[in-house]
Amino acid sequence: MTEPAEISSLTLNRLSLYLRCLRQLQDAGTTHVSSGQFAQHFELSASLMRKDLAHFGEFGIRGTGYRVDDLAARLTTLLGLDRIHNLAVVGMGSLGSALARYLSFNDKPFRIVAAFDVDGRKVGHKIGHLVIHHSRDIPEVIPQTEAQIAVLSVPASAAQQCYEDLTVSGIEAVLNFAPTQLKQHPAVRTKSVDFQINLEELAYFLSS
């Protein structure tokens, strides 16, 4: 019972979350954990966790629970986080720079291999050891890199154009931070992180 059908986003996102929690347990020196303990500690659902894992096989030991190291390792592999993924960051405003810094800072399986901006004053400058290219050169530069995923942190007005440039450049996935509804290309897996909408949701509940 390995990957038969497409796994849902919800399940996948929870798996990332489980892995993160497991790392916390590792740091605390915990070696074994049951789904019940785990769920209580992190305010998650035990049965849902077991069901999420069940999509990919059997990970636990009945009567005992899960070995933290083992489960963490298997989730890491399963999510593809044991390999390096190359990123291109498009839009080096304050948000793009913050994301770039965050992603360069650590030992995570993401590596920035290209950066773009429209601002002529930024082009040519370096962010870390990486030269910033002009956004108009996306179709030329991307194929020279091994970038698979693009992080789109440009103003909403420029997002669609950049998105399309990226799709024709052979980018396989895009993580969009621009507060706009992208017309998606079917061959490119696209997700949006829209903090404005989340903020507005909170505002709603205060206004009632």
Place this chain on the structure above:
Amino acid sequence: MTEPAEISSLTLNRLSLYLRCLRQLQDAGTTHVSSGQFAQHFELSASLMRKDLAHFGEFGIRGTGYRVDDLAARLTTLLGLDRIHNLAVVGMGSLGSALARYLSFNDKPFRIVAAFDVDGRKVGHKIGHLVIHHSRDIPEVIPQTEAQIAVLSVPASAAQQCYEDLTVSGIEAVLNFAPTQLKQHPAVRTKSVDFQINLEELAYFLSS
């Protein structure tokens, strides 16, 4: 049929999205739109839009569609975006600064009224016209402000502590950017924007 039951997050987030799209139409000079046209233009579902709106009453004219200005205005009111909401930003790293800049930059109904950081070198400095306070003073400073919503952009290791300081200070809602699973306070509406998890989801689909 005004607000009888709790509206789901999904519906609410789509309403924000509709409003955003309507503003685009306003800028383009469009005065009337049917749900079909709207859905096709923005790649959304027409029937779902109608159902989302139906939670709050009747907004359209049968046979004609929706008046763009009218619907935008009613959604604005409905979502509470016709009032100013006061924000506190906790964590003035690169991400927090980027968010603060973004939120100060425009005419949106959010206003930053307090900023915090643990870094002694930042405390006392100004971001715009706002003094940065030390994070340890959250319980003292927040009640003096009218802050209702907190934006939490601190490292994961500090997030839980800051969150709890905020909850005891009378904050009503928290938008968390730290990549960690918060133990939530029931009286405080809390949402997380976790770009790391979204990135990992994209990575998964590339690895298969």
Place this chain on the structure above:
DNA sequence: CTGCGCTTGTGACATCGTGCACAAGTCGGT
């Protein structure tokens, strides 16, 4: 005033996601 074309609002239905409860299975003690 009447009829026609169009669009909304909505009930019925299908699909998806989650909680519950228990059979299957494992470990340690005796």
Place this chain on the structure above:
DNA sequence: ACCGACTTGTGCACGATGTCACAAGCGCAG
């Protein structure tokens, strides 16, 4: 070797979410 305590993995039921199709309603033309 067996028993009992415990936990996983899973079938089932329920609730939430989205799609479809159509009746109700509106405006315009004649």
